[in-house]
Amino acid sequence: MQNKLSIKSISYEKIAYFFIILHVIVWTLLPAILRYSLPMDAVEGYVWGQNLQFGYDRNPWMNAWLTALAVQIGGSMMVYLFSQISVATCFICVWKLGKKILNPLYALIAMLLLEGIQYYTLAAVDFNDNVLEIGLWALTVFYFYNACKNQKLLDWLLTGAVAGLAMMTKYYSALLLFSLFIFLIINQDARKNLLKSSFYFGLLMFLLIILPHIFWLINNNFITVNYALIRVSDLVKDTVFHFAYIQLLAFTLPLLLFISLFIGKKDKILTTPCQVNKFDHTFLLTIALGPYLMTLLVATIFNLSLHTLWGTPLLSWWPLLLLTYIQPQITLARLQRFLIGILLVFIIIAAGYSYNILYNGYGSSANYPAQDITCYIEHEWQKNHSTKIKYVVGDRYIAGNFAYFAKDHPTPIITDDQHPLPSIFQPGTLFIWRDQPSFALPKNFKVYTQDFSWKRDENKTPIKINFAY
Secondary structure, eight states: OOOOOGGSSSSHHHHHHHHHHHHHHHHHHHHHHHHOHHHHHHHHHHHHHOOOOOOOSSSSSSSHHHHHHHHHHHHHHHHHHHHHHHHHHHHHHHHHHHEEEEEEHHHHHHHHHHHGSGEEEEEEEGGSSSHHHHHHHHHHHHHHHHHHHHHHHHHHHHHHHHHHHHHOOOOHHHHHHHHHHHHHHHHHHHHGGGGGGHHHHHHHHHHHHHHHHOOOHHTTHHHHHHHHHHHHHHOOSSOHHHOOOOOOOOHHHHHHHHGGOOOOOOOOOOOOOOOOHHHHHHHHHHHHHHHHHHHHHHHTTTTOOOOOGGGGTTTTTHHHHHHHHHHOOOOOOHHHHHHHHHHHHHHHHHHHHHHIIIOOOOOOOGGGOOHHHHHHHHHHHHHSSSSSOOOEEEEEOOOHHHHHHHOOOOEEEEETTTTTOSSOOOTTTEEEEEEEEESSSTTTTOEEEEEEOTTTTTTTTOEEEEEEE
């Protein structure tokens, strides 16, 4: 007879939270130390957040507000931390829900397998709507599960709240919510909630959160919706299969790590297989595969184009779903090898990220000399003006970086097809651009040009920055 160790003999919870804390610390510090400027999307969020409103030209308000809050609290470091808080929230939800459906050991394995998916490491450096979805989608699923099971008012209110925040992060969240609604209809036990007032209070909470954005859309010609429609039609066509393939490919490394759990002798089994009931099976199938399959279906029917990173929150529940169907017999030796493997993957990905920025990422935003550009232009401005720079006009990244690093944090005025240049300029306005300006300068403005070397590679072709005041 095989000698079975008690699950309680090993503190899986301590292991889980050790990895979560390690992940947050490493992936917050690495970009904070290595990067000379914020990533593109984070700068865009900062630009939006300078004017708090219930919607923006490309996204609803959640991302912009949180980016503004992060910068206000602690600058770049806090922006990177917010990204990792979203990822950590997902890890915790997978861990907690995994314990409810399976057991602590399998829940731990499901959570740790996410470390092998680049969406939760490399792609999560940039705080944007996709990264924010990781945490909010996981919270929505977790609270929805509790609400369906417990049928309590608080659970439905929490579900409505985080679902509303998810929608105010990105409209793509509608596919998750539709998947949850399908489960609510097809499962007999879950369907009972439709007869409970608590469900409708949760729905009311959801509507209260998204309603200000709806009013904002009406008053702004549905600019955010129009942008979303443009995005799904202006990319390279026939990307549905590519999108599907990339998501499956992203799950390759977790699969290899999972297979390693079958290697070795079957002695001293730590746990027995778990029996998963019909409710939990159906639930995991719906939330793990529903948004993914629905994305492919909608894109195929309406001939829409997809962006790979839109799949960022889709894989969160795939490891847990896998473990409901295939449950390896875990021995202490197998678990130790698995944990070492996860740790090695973690180190290799972090080291690869660092090496790429230090030695191969010379043309990336990580090495963009934003502070050098800002300091030089501020110095030139002060030679000719006794007033502060109040407005900086340019594209999202260059003007946004200048506004972020400037001492007085001038208001960025973005110029592109959706943002026509104002005809009247206030005193204290600076124009900044690369290559050719996308705007006509006022007649009395003088143009200056200066070259700036990329960080970590002074031999690379310098960046030519033009500015005028």
